[in-house]
Amino acid sequence: MKALVLAGGTGSRLRPLTHTMAKQLIPLGNKPVIRYGIEAIVAAGISEIGVVVGGAAHELRDVIGDGSRFGARITYLVQEEALGLAHAVRVARDWLGDEDFLMYLGDNYLPSGIADLVAQYRAERRALVDAWILLAKVEDPTRFGIAELAADGTVARMEEKPAAPVSDLAVVGVYLFTPAVHEAVAAVGPSARGELEITDAVQWLIDSGRTVRGSSVTGYWKDTGTVDDLLEANNAVLEDVERSVRGEVGEGSEVIGRVRIEAGASIVRSRVVGPAVIGADVLVRDSVVGPFTSVADGCRITGSAVRSSLLLEGVRLDGAGPVEGSLLGRHARVAGPGPGTVAQRLVLGEHSSVLLAGDRTRSPQDPPQEGFKGTS
Structure with missing residues (x-):
């Protein structure tokens, strides 16, 4: 099995930082977030990794290298334009060949790793499933791709950033696919956002009678796509x-x-x-x-x-x-x-x-505010 790590997005929600650096390189606990993902992939027993890169390709290569420091071999795949996750799969089509593969969004932070998920998929794979997606309950489903599960644990429906969500189960950004997904990404067209959505491709599999399963994150997960999410994830890293x-x-x-x-x-x-x-x-x-x-x-x-x-x-x-x-x-x-x-x-x-200008909201005679003493 190969792994495909996506690091070609524009990071528009993290401007102005992402004008000059890839969002996947912003550090948590002084380590770039993409390194946590690569380490999790290798710990799950996958060492052949393709990294889809965009405008920040040079810097990503400098930070990640050829993968040898992780015990992996990394191939860089250039996505000229950020046209969606399904488009990234199209870009990687020749490199992926006809193997099953894991797809992992490079700005995910999953400290519990993915070893159990990969092991479960390998145990049940081709005879039972065509795709497996990782899910997590979220407070604001409109920010994410959302999945609706059937009673048997298969995915009945998926939708990208819905205005009226069918559930609170967000697609985490970790997917396991058989080669059937290549037919799906070739079949879907651009969404209203002008992108080729992986949720549309997975829905195509469901509509075509293919089996898609979902399982939930058991520990912490954070999509580090905003400043607040980055700060929260950094707090989680620092707890350890x-x-x-x-x-x-x-x-x-x-x-x-x-x-x-x-x-x-x-x-x-x-x-x-x-x-x-x-x-x-x-x-x-x-x-x-x-x-x-x-x-x-x-x-x-x-x-x-x-x-x-x-x-x-x-x-x-x-x-x-x-x-x-x-x-x-x-x-x-x-x-x-x-x-x-x-x-x-x-x-x-x-x-x-x-x-910074001086503090004009308080008199110099006022006592200083507390809050920077902290506790351990």
Whole structure:
């Protein structure tokens, strides 16, 4: 069995970050989200992986490589335009051949992995099923492809982002297909969105009398397609962080709880509250970091307080006051007039520069707001 990882989308919901980087490369706990997926695929016993790439092909190749670090062999398949998931299967048709395959969306975060699902599919595969999809209950079904299950566990109906959902079971973005799907993706036309939808292809299989089964995620799952979803998934990753302090923690500094500080980092007159991750060559001075914050390599945080945030490589916070629930792209810079009391929420693209105005909502005589002390 082969695996097809889709990483060719435009990431429009994550602008401006995705103007300059693939959404699948945004890190959770300082590791690109696509790496979690590739590791899960290899752990499920699949080592032949095709990665469908678009405009960010160069950067994805640089980060993932040839797959040898994962114990896999990776082939890159170029999707010239992001015309839908079924179109990606068309692009990969020659590479896939006539084998069964797993399709995995590269921005999925599934910490429990997919080994059990793949094993179950292999046990029941051709004699009983033509496709198998992974599902999860969601609060807002209109955001996802939705499946309706029959009493015997087969999928009776699928629809992409319906205005009137038939169920609350979202298609997670993990699919197992026999070669029958190639006939389906060749048969469907563009949806109202102008894309070739994989949900339409699966519905074509159902309408053609083919058997499609569905099973539900037993653990955590997150589609990291929005800022809030990324921050939530980062929180989930950080919940499993083990304390490891390899960097330098200076006198007058405090590291509280489950914090990973990489070698080369320096904590000077500051407090780091777990769960949190501090990358290599990071300087934290006269600041508070955490909880639930990932700080990538090469960042500089001085005279600031940041929590529940993702800071990508090379970010600089200088006198920024409180920053909360933020996603800061590579080498973004935020400067301010010094300690503030009202938290800023920022979403910045690569090499952005922001100068914050002073806090005009409170008097200097007012006591500072709490909230950056944190607990472990």
